[in-house]
Amino acid sequence: MHAVRLTVNGAERQARVMPRLLLADLLREEFGLTGTHLGCEHGACGACTVLVDGEPVRSCLLFAVQANGCRVDTVEGLAGADGALHPLQEAFRARHALQCGFCTPGMLMTLTAYLREHSSPTESDIREILSGNLCRCTGYQNIVQAGLNAAAALRAAGAPR
Amino acid sequence: MRPAPFEYFAPRAVDEALELLARHGTDAKPLAGGQSLVPMMNMRLARPAVLVDLNRVAALAAVRAEPGSLRLGALLRQSALERDARIAAAAPLLAEAAPLIGHLQTRARGTVGGSLAHADPAAELPACMLALDAVFHLRSARAGRTCRAADFFRGLLATALESDELLVEIEIPALAMERTGQAIAEVARRHGDFALVGACAVLGLDAAGICRHAALVFFGTGDVPHVSRAAAALVGERPTPARFGEAGRAAAAELEPRADLHATAEYRRRVAAGLGTQALGRAATRAGAAA
Numbered sequence: 001m002h003a004v005r006l007t008v009n010g011a012e013r014q015a016r017v018m019p020r021l022l023l024a025d026l027l028r029e030e031f032g033l034t035g036t037h038l039g040c041e042h043g044a045c046g047a048c049t050v051l052v053d054g055e056p057v058r059s060c061l062l063f064a065v066q067a068n069g070c071r072v073d074t075v076e077g078l079a080g081a082d083g084a085l086h087p088l089q090e091a092f093r094a095r096h097a098l099q100c101g102f103c104t105p106g107m108l109m110t111l112t113a114y115l116r117e118h119s120s121p122t123e124s125d126i127r128e129i130l131s132g133n134l135c136r137c138t139g140y141q142n143i144v145q146a147g148l149n150a151a152a153a154l155r156a157a158g159a160p161r
Numbered sequence: 162m163r164p165a166p167f168e169y170f171a172p173r174a175v176d177e178a179l180e181l182l183a184r185h186g187t188d189a190k191p192l193a194g195g196q197s198l199v200p201m202m203n204m205r206l207a208r209p210a211v212l213v214d215l216n217r218v219a220a221l222a223a224v225r226a227e228p229g230s231l232r233l234g235a236l237l238r239q240s241a242l243e244r245d246a247r248i249a250a251a252a253p254l255l256a257e258a259a260p261l262i263g264h265l266q267t268r269a270r271g272t273v274g275g276s277l278a279h280a281d282p283a284a285e286l287p288a289c290m291l292a293l294d295a296v297f298h299l300r301s302a303r304a305g306r307t308c309r310a311a312d313f314f315r316g317l318l319a320t321a322l323e324s325d326e327l328l329v330e331i332e333i334p335a336l337a338m339e340r341t342g343q344a345i346a347e348v349a350r351r352h353g354d355f356a357l358v359g360a361c362a363v364l365g366l367d368a369a370g371i372c373r374h375a376a377l378v379f380f381g382t383g384d385v386p387h388v389s390r391a392a393a394a395l396v397g398e399r400p401t402p403a404r405f406g407e408a409g410r411a412a413a414a415e416l417e418p419r420a421d422l423h424a425t426a427e428y429r430r431r432v433a434a435g436l437g438t439q440a441l442g443r444a445a446t447r448a449g450a451a452a
Binding site (some may be wrong): 002018019020022025042043044046049053056057058060061062064065066101110113115125128129131132 | 353432
């Protein structure tokens with residue numbers, strides 16, 4: 001067993017883990033953060049995307065022990081402390097960019113990372129960047145629209161959160 | 162799907178990693194970005210007893226731009242190929258290839274050396290390194306050696322690496338030409354999928370615009386990337402679109418592509434001819450060839 005200490009959504013967390021425990025399982029099973037979803041469990045669907053030190057990664061392909069000392073951000077950390085939705089979440093709701101919602105946390109975390117570095121994406125930029133996140137309900141149209149609307153909202157609000 | 166149990170080490174120095182690989186022999190696997198190894202472990206297609214995690218070995222992730230060469234640490238993330246201006250200047254082929262490798266999330270973890278050591282036949286980076294005539298620096302606890310890219314890829318997912326060896330650095334020599342141009346083109350069913358076929362080209366022209374160096378490499382068409390023999394015919398000639406069309410077709414005729422669920426062999430050969438022509442043409446334009 002290995003001791004790990006990480007900062008999850010701004011809070012210090014610790015655990016003792018077996019090397020084979022995936023980061024996704026640490027978040028869900030040990031920390032109760034079940035917003036991170038596991039779809040394919042081999043890195044193809046993108047549902048488990050979280051940010052590790054600000055970079056979007058597949059948490060089914062990272063062992064928890066590897067995240068020792070890292071900052072991890074999950075979908076639970078997007079909304080403000082007062083419960084106010086992040087502009088991306090607001091845009092997903094306004095554009096009806098989800099149906100069953102299973103892929104949504106991964107979509108949100110991927111777009112969060114991307115929009116931080118690219119404030120004025122085109123529609124094709126958004127489609128390209130979401131190529132690693134599968135959705136089997138929506139047909140993607142409204143997700144792409146929500147991404148564009150969120151980018152505009154973040155630009156209007158100044159610095160992205 | 163969860164991996165079978167394994168013992169985990171996270172060395173901080175290259176020597177420490179090599180020592181661990183030597184001690185554990187074929188039971189041990191080095192873990193770089195984990196974007197190929199961990200899916201195989203999750204599916205239990207791979208069950209290494211020991212993982213030597215290289216991610217804390219900071220010395221393996223350095224980029225050094227020197228006058229005669231560009232040196233990339235094997236642990237450099239694929240995302241760095243898109244962002245590092247030194248790489249875009251010295252080896253624009255790698256910067257152009259980067260967005261084609263997997264997805265944003267896999268490039269954030271996936272490494273340059275990991276992709277080369279894994280040697281997937283449809284991967285972009287092995288073909289790029291062949292086109293750039295890269296030299297790989299390999300080390301074990303026993304010794305260090307160099308291996309040209311042309312001697313490194315041995316077969317399907319097979320390389321010149323011994324089980325106790327690490328690929329530590331990739332050296333890309335600068336082309337000693339007046340004008341050079343590089344380009345990559347590929348066809349994939351969806352963005353980020355492995356390519357059905359791809360081609361990369363590196364051209365060098367002299368001051369008079371005559372071609373003095375031509376490399377054309379295909380990927381996704383066999384067990385290892387294919388270095389075209391036909392491209393050599395361009396050397397000594399003034400590059401023209403018609404010549405690139407001929408070279409692309411001649412190069413594609415050398416291929417013996419697989420047929421699978423996604424494409425027939427004949428389709429792959431036809432696409433390869435087109436992509437080879439395109440890559441040569443774009444490389445020539447970038448080298449400043451007259452149209």
